[in-house]
Amino acid sequence: MSDMFSGTPGNHVFYVVFTPTDTANYDAVRDILVTVEVAALPPTSFCNALRNRA
Structure with missing residues (x-):
């Protein structure tokens, strides 16, 4: 169930x-x-800024 909190993209199966x-009655x-189904989010400008610092 750790994927539930991490938001890992992909299909996740749960019993409810x-x-x-x-x-x-x-x-x-x-x-x-x-x-x-958890979809991946597109990169944000903040993520791009971090990537460009390296």
Whole structure:
């Protein structure tokens, strides 16, 4: 799960739980497989400035 915080580009798979508001009449659904695609951000002018310092 460390990728979740680093924002590593690519597809990341998570298992989630849906809990309905009306738990008296409906059950929670567990182990729903969710894929989240993290896209790479384009370089910023700050990143370019750091690259040019070297």
